[in-house]
Amino acid sequence: MTVTYVIDGAEVTGLDAFWRVLGAAVNGPGGYFGTNLDAFADCLRGGYGTPDDGDFAFLWRDHRRSREALGHAATVHTLERRLARAHPTNRAALQARLADARAGRGPTDFDDLVAVFEREAPGALALA
Known part of the structure; x- marks a missing residue:
């Protein structure tokens, strides 16, 4: 069941x-x-x-x-927190995703x- x-x-x-x-x-x-x-x-x-x-x-x-x-406002906050502790190899991808979220785009x-x-x-x- x-x-x-x-x-x-x-x-x-x-x-x-x-x-x-x-x-x-x-x-x-x-x-x-x-x-x-x-x-x-x-x-x-x-x-x-x-x-x-x-x-x-x-x-x-x-x-x-x-x-x-x-939504995007919360996602900006989440990505900023993740970026602060991200491995250097992940920073560029996170920064790009953060820019999209700030513009109201992306997941x-x-x-x-x-x-x-x-x-x-x-x-x-x-x-x-």
């Missing part, structure tokens, strides 16, 4: 809030299910609260509010999260 975790998009006011809401959805209040894209991908692969058989789904309610909260934090869902748990995410 599929276990469905509900992400309340109205509570996603930024990326830090997303990690908190997601962790609580999967593992209860104060629960963990990643705090960056790499950790999130690891969690989706199993062993961090989802069923061992991989029979789980996510329903992201009110995702439009999350899409707005995790957003929301897009990045959806891409991780699609890559690591294909078909497991429903947007409502």
